[in-house]
Amino acid sequence: MAKKKILIRIGSLRHGGAEKVLVTFLNNLPREKYEIDLLLNLYSGKYLGEVPVFVNVLYLNKGEMITTNRTQDLPRKVYRKVYQAFLKKFPKVLYKSILNGKQYDIEFAAIHGMRDDILNSPLKSSKKIVWIHNDLRKTHFHNYNDAEIRKFFGFDKIVVISEHIKNDFEKLARNDFERQKILRIYNPLDTEKVIASAGKPLEIAKSNVPTFVAIGTVFPQKGFDRLLRVQRRLLDEGFSFNVKIIGDGYDFEKIKKLKEDLNLGDYAEMTGFSNDPYPHLKAANFFVLSSRYEGFPTVLSEAVTLKKNIIATDVSGAREILENGNLGLIVENSEEGLYEGLKKAMQDHEIFLEYQQNLNNHVLPFSLENSVREIMDIIDGL
Structure with a gap:
């Protein structure tokens, strides 16, 4: 044929x-x-x-x-x-x-x-x-x-x-x-590739505070600007945590300048593009999807595959992937929603234990x- x-x-x-x-x-x-x-x-x-x-x-x-x-x-x-x-x-x-x-x-x-x-x-x-x-x-x-x-x-x-x-x-x-x-x-x-890649050794500085990782092309859709503004607000309220943004794009320098303008110092890190972000994702305490809009965010499926604690804005695909909030915290698609979500992540440990239990029993539907x-x-x- x-x-x-x-x-x-x-x-x-x-x-x-x-x-x-x-x-x-x-x-x-x-x-x-x-x-x-x-x-x-x-x-x-x-x-x-x-x-x-x-x-x-x-x-x-x-x-x-x-x-x-x-x-x-x-x-x-x-x-x-x-x-x-x-x-x-x-x-x-x-x-x-x-x-x-x-x-x-x-x-x-x-x-x-x-x-x-x-x-x-x-x-x-x-x-x-x-x-x-x-x-x-x-x-x-x-x-x-x-x-x-x-x-x-x-x-x-x-x-x-x-x-x-x-x-x-x-x-x-x-x-x-x-x-x-x-x-x-x-x-x-390719879930097998994600799991295998996540198991690779990663040299990172030890930290006594939780790390939130965000992954994606650095442009307005991904909402990294509002994520950093939320971090500044929470740091000012006495919460201590790190944010790591993995990705590159035409907004990279703009977001980097925002990080500097907000005086986030070592609390926020922008690594640039990585061919293999999965070790970083696995090592983080939380994965955060700060997007303003999506179709079906693949990185969110990858976070579920690695059974991460998840905070995600209510964009297209998030409810399907997270089973209407059974597998992770879905927040209002706004800066205020992200603020409430990250704050909850650091205050309400019980709810994330429940998410972990659900993740451990979950089989991806695709x-x-x-x-x-x-x-x-x-x-x-x-």
């Missing part, structure tokens, strides 16, 4: 949840079954080295993301934007040049931001899939209204990662045909194998 030809599009392979999930998915596909081209807008990112060798990586531009407006960077930044806009407006040029006129069976938008790029493909016979990782109504760059979300029904299949997002799409579906396009599939999570198989079933069925 001939291999199915698949085009997958994503912006880059930076250190984000959707990028990590995509690479995990690709590494668990049978290489003999599919012929995959992965087209990046920008050939950069921490996960480039993890793309399996059978995947052909193509790109529009090469180099690191330019997040500043420094004079010396502007020509390259403008060129990239103009070039990408040109190829988006004239997709036939892209398909004839970079993609060498290849005919694909499946075209796959690995993130919602590639919606128009895939829907405007000149290949009218290809089947089209989109993978939505965020609550579209709360994204930082573009809050989608009903009309914008309706455009996703142009895809043959809409893969969403939480019940919250699925329910939102189902409310906008106009008939059973559209409702059948929507499929909730949990993100592929698996790497099931998630990969479900997505393969979609591809094979189109």
